[in-house]
Amino acid sequence: MHAALVTSFDRPPQYAAVDDPVATSADEVVVDVRAAGLHPRVRSGASGSHYASSTALPLIPGVDGTGVLADGQRVYFAALDSAHGTMADLTVIRRRAYLPLPDTADEVTVAAAVNPAMSSWVPLRRRAALQPGQRVLVLGATGSAGQMAVQIAKRLGAGWVAAAGRDAERLAALPTLGADGVISLAGSDSQIAAEIQKNAADTEVVIDYLWGAPLERVLPAILAARSDPGQPLTWLHIGAMGGPEASLPSVALRSHNLTILGSGQGAVSTAEFVTEIAALIDEIAAGALTIDALPVPLSDVEAVWDSPVSRTRRVVFQP
Numbered sequence: 001m002h003a004a005l006v007t008s009f010d011r012p013p014q015y016a017a018v019d020d021p022v023a024t025s026a027d028e029v030v031v032d033v034r035a036a037g038l039h040p041r042v043r044s045g046a047s048g049s050h051y052a053s054s055t056a057l058p059l060i061p062g063v064d065g066t067g068v069l070a071d072g073q074r075v076y077f078a079a080l081d082s083a084h085g086t087m088a089d090l091t092v093i094r095r096r097a098y099l100p101l102p103d104t105a106d107e108v109t110v111a112a113a114v115n116p117a118m119s120s121w122v123p124l125r126r127r128a129a130l131q132p133g134q135r136v137l138v139l140g141a142t143g144s145a146g147q148m149a150v151q152i153a154k155r156l157g158a159g160w161v162a163a164a165g166r167d168a169e170r171l172a173a174l175p176t177l178g179a180d181g182v183i184s185l186a187g188s189d190s191q192i193a194a195e196i197q198k199n200a201a202d203t204e205v206v207i208d209y210l211w212g213a214p215l216e217r218v219l220p221a222i223l224a225a226r227s228d229p230g231q232p233l234t235w236l237h238i239g240a241m242g243g244p245e246a247s248l249p250s251v252a253l254r255s256h257n258l259t260i261l262g263s264g265q266g267a268v269s270t271a272e273f274v275t276e277i278a279a280l281i282d283e284i285a286a287g288a289l290t291i292d293a294l295p296v297p298l299s300d301v302e303a304v305w306d307s308p309v310s311r312t313r314r315v316v317f318q319p
Helices: 040-046 107-126 144-155 168-177 189-199 212-224 250-255 270-285 298-304
Strands: 002-005 014-017 028-037 064-068 074-078 090-094 098-100 135-139 160-165 181-184 205-208 233-237 258-262 293-297 314-318
Touching: 002 298, 014 298, 028 074, 028 107, 064 107, 074 107, 098 270, 107 144, 107 205, 107 233, 107 270, 107 293, 107 314, 135 144, 135 212, 144 160, 144 168, 144 205, 160 168, 168 181, 181 189, 189 212, 212 233, 212 250, 293 298, 298 314
Parallel strands: 135 160, 135 205, 160 181, 205 233, 233 258, 293 314
Antiparallel strands: 002 014, 028 064, 028 090, 028 314, 064 074, 074 098
């Protein structure tokens, strides 16, 4: 069979012939892969920079996908581990690591959407317990996951969703996905503060895909815009596209009712993830969520991996 193969952490995977995978226990099953998304988590795993990355080479990238079992059942599935990924003709998965696809589910759309969508769906339901009518700010809303977060917050009952990001064109399009207000992060601190005062005053939940310097600029402005410092503010840390470290003034925790929570592998149990992904797949299959997916032949993996289009659309490789 063929697969995307990482042989060095400093260059894109190559399309290469490899041995067919074999199930080595009764807990494993071979799946015929139909689609696998190129997510930021996949990129960081293939570069060796993710905290859960395999350090052994070669490896096949990919954390999830859609496919068909030997009995013909269509499924969404997660990778066996970080070395035996999903970007291949065939892969091996654990029997408990797949969910059946509804008849109406499109395989490419599901492969594109589940990973970015669950980054907000799971923490909003399991970490922050979003309540109907609450005000939400999505920090880093112009990426695929951020765009999904805007839709999901509205879908889960948020009364107001503000979207913050740097890409002016994509930011301007977010009201069509449900954003009630937009905030440009390209301006000065005073401009950001003014836009937060207008569009995100008294925010109750922040979904943060950026961390780093953006947090250092945005958090003080959000706290300053609050009419009641005692009103709970839950900050959900999802990603670190703005940098892995951020300086947080201690007074922010002492003078406001601020809770900072993370969501990722380890912060949420596997059982919780499985339950929530099943509900999320139903939403995607029903057409309740939109994502800009681009199907690409797996044979083009090396050329497309770092191409500009792969940074603006959610690439989905198909064997």
